[in-house]
Amino acid sequence: GQGVEQPAKLMSVEGTFARVNCTYSTSGFNGLSWYQQREGQAPVFLSYVVLDGLKDSGHFSTFLSRSNGYSYLLLTELQIKDSASYLCAVRDGNTGKLTFGDGTVLTVKP
C-alpha cells in the first residue's frame, strides 16, 4: 500500500522560515508534489519533485530523499498570508494513483 505522513501543526514567526516535513512509503515512487490549501478553498499546486536534492523556487524550496522516503517544503521570509495547510502528495508509478497526506496546518504569527 501507500502511506503519506505529515505533522498536523506547525507554528512560526513572520519574517523567519518554516519547514514542513513529509514521509512516505510506496511500492513504486514516481514523484512527489506539494499543494497549499487555504481555509475553505481548493488546493493549489506549489511544486513537483522526482529526483533527490533541493529544488529552489524562490519563496518555496523543496527537498527530496528517495532512499529515506522523505521530503520537506521550506518557506522562507514568511508572511502572515502563508498561514495555510500544506499538503504532500505521492504518485505511485505502478498504479498511477496520487495519494495525499492529511496536511500540515502552518500558522505564521506576527
Added chain:
Amino acid sequence: EAGVTQSPRYAVLQEGQAVSFWCDPISGHDTLYWYQQPRDQGPQLLVYFRDEAVIDNSQLPSDRFSAVRPKGTNSTLKIQSAKQGDTATYLCASSSGTNERLFFGHGTKLSVL
C-alpha cells in the same frame, strides 16, 4: 483560461437521499480526478479517469457511489443513498498528459444529517 468548475457549491441531505455532483474540467485536460476531503483531513482519491476510461475506482464505495465521464470531458459523481459518514467536501481536479500539476475546482461541501 477557465478553471475547473463544480456544482453545486453546497448540498444538505437527510440520510438515504441521493445527490449528484457535476464537474467541468479545464478544456483539453484528459485526466479527471474525484477526491473526498473530510474536515481536517487530506483529499482521499475516489476515482480517476483518463478520457472516458476509469483508471482506478478501487476506493469508490461501489454499493452507493458511481462516477461517469461519458465523452471524456464533463463528469458526474453520484451518491445513491447518503450516510452521515459521507459528510465531506468533494473535490474535482484535472490535469493534462504527463503533467503532474493538478488543477482543483472549489469543491462541493456536502452535509448529511
